[in-house]
Amino acid sequence: MVRDVDRFGVLAVLLGVAACGEGVPNLSEAASVAQALEAPRTANIVVDTTRDGVIDGRDDVDEDAFTAERGAVLLANVDDDDGDGQRDGREPSLTHADDVLDLAPAIVRQVTGLKAGDAVRVRVTPSAAAARVRIFQLQDDMAKRLFEPGDTAGVLPVDVVAAGDVSLLVEGVSGRSTEWDGNLQLTVEIVNGGTVVSRDTASMRAAPVIFPDNLNSPRALFVQDIRTGQDNNTAFLRSLRAEMPEGVALRTHDGDRYDRDRWVQDSMETGYQLAPSVQGTQELPTYLLTSRPRPLMDLLPKELLGKDLGYIYTGGDDSSHNYGGNLEVAPPYETRTASFPFGRLLVGGGSQGTLLGVRNTEHMAAEQLAWLNAQDAQGPALELSSEWLAVGHIDEIFQFVPDRPSAARGGRAFKVVIASPQLARSTLVAHQRAGNGSSVVFRSRRTQTTVSTILNDEDLMAFNDLAQERIDGVQAVLTRALGLDASDFLEVPVLFEDAGGGGLDMAVALNPGIQNLVTLVTGEEGRLFVPDPSGPANASGRDVWQEATRASLADLDLDVVFVDVFNSYHLLLGEAHCGTNVEREPYAQAWWSLQ
Amino acid sequence: MNRASNLMTRGALLLAALLLSTSSLAASALEARVDGALERMTHAEGAAYLDAREELRALGEAALPHVQARFEKAASTPTLWREAAVLEAAVGWLSHPKEMSAAYELEGVQPSTYLHARIAKPMAVRELSRLGVGAPALLEVVLKGEAIYPFAAATAYPTSMPADERTRLRALEQEAVVAGAVKALGGARLRSAPSVLRDVVRNGKSTALRQTAAMALGQTRDVDAVQDLTAIATDAAQPLALREAATVGLGMHRTKASGAALLVLARNDATVQGAALRALTTWASPWAWDARGASDEGAALRKELHAQVAALSTSNADATQARERALAALSR
Numbered sequence: 001m002v003r004d005v006d007r008f009g010v011l012a013v014l015l016g017v018a019a020c021g022e023g024v025p026n027l028s029e030a031a032s033v034a035q036a037l038e039a040p041r042t043a044n045i046v047v048d049t050t051r052d053g054v055i056d057g058r059d060d061v062d063e064d065a066f067t068a069e070r071g072a073v074l075l076a077n078v079d080d081d082d083g084d085g086q087r088d089g090r091e092p093s094l095t096h097a098d099d100v101l102d103l104a105p106a107i108v109r110q111v112t113g114l115k116a117g118d119a120v121r122v123r124v125t126p127s128a129a130a131a132r133v134r135i136f137q138l139q140d141d142m143a144k145r146l147f148e149p150g151d152t153a154g155v156l157p158v159d160v161v162a163a164g165d166v167s168l169l170v171e172g173v174s175g176r177s178t179e180w181d182g183n184l185q186l187t188v189e190i191v192n193g194g195t196v197v198s199r200d201t202a203s204m205r206a207a208p209v210i211f212p213d214n215l216n217s218p219r220a221l222f223v224q225d226i227r228t229g230q231d232n233n234t235a236f237l238r239s240l241r242a243e244m245p246e247g248v249a250l251r252t253h254d255g256d257r258y259d260r261d262r263w264v265q266d267s268m269e270t271g272y273q274l275a276p277s278v279q280g281t282q283e284l285p286t287y288l289l290t291s292r293p294r295p296l297m298d299l300l301p302k303e304l305l306g307k308d309l310g311y312i313y314t315g316g317d318d319s320s321h322n323y324g325g326n327l328e329v330a331p332p333y334e335t336r337t338a339s340f341p342f343g344r345l346l347v348g349g350g351s352q353g354t355l356l357g358v359r360n361t362e363h364m365a366a367e368q369l370a371w372l373n374a375q376d377a378q379g380p381a382l383e384l385s386s387e388w389l390a391v392g393h394i395d396e397i398f399q400f401v402p403d404r405p406s407a408a409r410g411g412r413a414f415k416v417v418i419a420s421p422q423l424a425r426s427t428l429v430a431h432q433r434a435g436n437g438s439s440v441v442f443r444s445r446r447t448q449t450t451v452s453t454i455l456n457d458e459d460l461m462a463f464n465d466l467a468q469e470r471i472d473g474v475q476a477v478l479t480r481a482l483g484l485d486a487s488d489f490l491e492v493p494v495l496f497e498d499a500g501g502g503g504l505d506m507a508v509a510l511n512p513g514i515q516n517l518v519t520l521v522t523g524e525e526g527r528l529f530v531p532d533p534s535g536p537a538n539a540s541g542r543d544v545w546q547e548a549t550r551a552s553l554a555d556l557d558l559d560v561v562f563v564d565v566f567n568s569y570h571l572l573l574g575e576a577h578c579g580t581n582v583e584r585e586p587y588a589q590a591w592w593s594l595q
Numbered sequence: 596m597n598r599a600s601n602l603m604t605r606g607a608l609l610l611a612a613l614l615l616s617t618s619s620l621a622a623s624a625l626e627a628r629v630d631g632a633l634e635r636m637t638h639a640e641g642a643a644y645l646d647a648r649e650e651l652r653a654l655g656e657a658a659l660p661h662v663q664a665r666f667e668k669a670a671s672t673p674t675l676w677r678e679a680a681v682l683e684a685a686v687g688w689l690s691h692p693k694e695m696s697a698a699y700e701l702e703g704v705q706p707s708t709y710l711h712a713r714i715a716k717p718m719a720v721r722e723l724s725r726l727g728v729g730a731p732a733l734l735e736v737v738l739k740g741e742a743i744y745p746f747a748a749a750t751a752y753p754t755s756m757p758a759d760e761r762t763r764l765r766a767l768e769q770e771a772v773v774a775g776a777v778k779a780l781g782g783a784r785l786r787s788a789p790s791v792l793r794d795v796v797r798n799g800k801s802t803a804l805r806q807t808a809a810m811a812l813g814q815t816r817d818v819d820a821v822q823d824l825t826a827i828a829t830d831a832a833q834p835l836a837l838r839e840a841a842t843v844g845l846g847m848h849r850t851k852a853s854g855a856a857l858l859v860l861a862r863n864d865a866t867v868q869g870a871a872l873r874a875l876t877t878w879a880s881p882w883a884w885d886a887r888g889a890s891d892e893g894a895a896l897r898k899e900l901h902a903q904v905a906a907l908s909t910s911n912a913d914a915t916q917a918r919e920r921a922l923a924a925l926s927r
């Protein structure tokens with residue numbers, strides 16, 4: 001009987017530790033069985049084709065194609081198990097026991113009957129894969145480098161192959177990209193002179209990096225801790241601490257350490273890679289480090305990178321269109337013509353120009369966008385007009401939120417919370433008509449004004465009329481692409497203003513952008529941290545914009561917590577979502593099952 | 596009247612005359628000092644301008660009537676537009692010094708603020724648009740340029756920042772202040788604003804600044820702006836970006852005359868047809884007409900233009916798309 005060789009077993013062999021319990025490999029036994037099975041001078045390589053985390057006889061069937069049912073998976077080894085500040089795949093050797101868990105096992109079966117002049121070599125194809133893969137050979141409790149990125153082949157010592165099965169570990173130095181779709185053929189050949197005596201090939205595929213959407217359960221919320229100065233975020237943090245759903249970790253980092261750069265949404269996008277394992281699946285949290293040359297660009301590589309948290313950096317220009325706030329994920333959906341089981345990437349950009357009609361074109365950096373699409377899991381990314389915004393992010397326009405009551409009824413599981421100048425204006429008009437034109441808006445803030453001042457400002461109103469038209473255009477694109485209808489959008493009152501910019505009229509939110517909210521919905525608790533719009537008060541002393549927001553979000557059955565972000569984020573061109581980031585659970589479905 | 600009382604009356608008259616004479620002398624001395632300060636303010640640049648302005652401010656509110664009178668006179672004489680603009684700013688300093696000072700205390704160009712913003716670039720438009728009665732300060736910022744603005748000291752930048760980056764940021768701060776003042780001038784409702792903006796449209800040191808000025812000129816809703824902007828929009832010798840910005844300005848002007856001008860441009864000039872049609876969307880905004888308190892007028896003008904725009908043939912896809920948007924806006 002062939003004993004299972006799982007990843008933990010390989011680990012034990014690698015490190016020469018005394019493993020205990022089931023699953024500990026016995027290579028000599030395995031080899032003897034293999035010896036009995038293989039014909040002389042027959043090449044045979046076996047990977048975890050059945051995706052159960054172990055290599056056994058069942059893997060040695062239909063191993064040359066990667067399908068929804070079969071095919072081994074490879075992770076990009078981009079975490080830092082040994083904690084040396086380097087991503088493990090960038091290091092030429094295995095430096096920590098846990099590193100092994102991020103590599104894919106393979107076994108070259110013992111070859112009998114080898115003749116003089118025979119050589120046994122391992123090749124990786126296509127060349128795009130060979131440039132991104134490293135292979136270790138396990139021998140004498142050591143992991144020897146057999147194949148380095150860019151090599152043509154790795155040669156196995158004949159005596160070793162003749163003596164028994166040879167365990168290999170395949171490491172993805174980097175993952176899917178525009179140059180490599182992740183498909184890889186691992187071939188073992190017996191050659192003599194120029195003649196191939198025997199050859200066997202197994203297929204593998206690199207895991208995509210997948211980005212969860214707001215419906216996925218949160219694990220941790222990242223936010224900077226900025227305690228001093230008039231732009232401190234103490235009030236915001238206090239609300240988060242007080243209202244954080246149980247089970248969600250609040251991960252704060254010292255704002256001063258990053259020169260008060262607080263835009264943690266922008267510096268990274270949280271995601272994961274998934275591979276099969278004995279336990280079912282193995283997750284490697286893998287974030288995208290966005291092209292953003294600001295202090296927080298150090299957070300991910302210098303503070304978050306570690307055991308079981310890695311990152312990818314694609315490069316790109318320093319346009320704010322590359323930032324994480326300009327990358328959102330629509331929850332899974334299906335239309336008559338397309339299916340997006342892991343949701344769909346949405347990015348901002350476009351060529352429609354500014355609101356007033358000045359030509360302007362902005363897009364996410366081609367490198368970053370191409371990399372996102374190359375993951376081949378949540379794309380192609382859909383671009384929505386955001387080139388009219390000074391910051392240029394789609395989170396200044398909308399956010400997805402869970403609609404659990406609808407889901408319970410068998411309906412759509414999400415809604416789109418979308419900024420509405422129309423609602424903001426109509427709320428103020430109603431307030432003015434009730435005799436409250438002199439009501440204060442943004443009370444005690446630097447931008448304090450009145451209802452009538454806003455409504456009587458012809459240029460401001462024209463600007464918002466145009467903003468509403470552009471937002472309607474975004475809504476129309478989302479409606480078509482996602483198969484939505486008007487009832488899927490929840491409008492919240494947001495006005496925009498002209499912030500100028502090099503002959504342009506770039507827009508920013510006039511009141512704190514309510515749609516720029518943080519969604520934390522766990523199994524039990526559902527909470528939205530919503531920017532306090534600081535609108536005028538009605539006769540009962542209640543903020544009319546808050547009231548309109550509550551009414552809009554009422555059917556979601558989620559707690560709405562208004563948070564003060566006025567000085568700490570809003571005046572600096574962002575809101576609550578911009579100042580936070582959330583690591584979430586992966587999708588329940590494994591990506592390989594949908595190949 | 597007896598002799599004694601006659602003498603007393605004559606004495607009182609003499610005294611009054613003497614006092615009046617002294618007062619007139621004092622007034623003319625004050626006016627002379629005011630005129631001297633204003634003369635220097637009109638012609639000086641940089642620190643010399645600021646010195647002259649301080650000299651004027653030191654004269655206090657007593658100087659206001661004379662400055663106001665001079666401003667009224669200059670404002671009605673087109674050739675004295677530059678002097679009028681300086682005088683309008685001077686009136687601002689004498690009547691609302693605190694609010695005028697706010698123009699020189701912009702958070703958005705402080706490195707300690709904007710380097711923490713979501714996009715780390717200096718921005719001034721929003722603050723400059725909220726100056727209220729301090730808006731006349733915009734005139735001097737535009738006329739005298741960045742040299743009179745008290746930008747942050749070199750120590751305001753992070754010590755780790757390379758020198759060339761500081762230099763780049765300082766240039767952006769200067770650009771933000773001047774361009775921001777030009778833009779804010781459009782909505783400031785100052786009498787000198789149209790003339791100052793016309794000058795920037797013609798002589799601004801970059802196309803971007805001239806674009807900003809063209810848009811702001813339209814925003815002033817000055818009667819003559821329609822003719823000025825139309826001339827720029829049809830001038831093939833001007834950069835296309837400026838010509839298109841002139842159409843944007845016409846859209847912001849939002850009068851019957853500017854609507855008609857945009858229609859003519861859309862009909863006759865293929866180069867700016869798309870821009871003119873886009874500007875019509877801005878022009879048509881019902882929210883804007885409502886804000887002006889001219890909802891009915893706006894509705895009538897939209898109806899009038901709708902039929903004419905519908906009859907237009909377009910020269911390219913961009914213009915066709917712009918026409919559809921304009922028609923949608925005009926039909927609201």
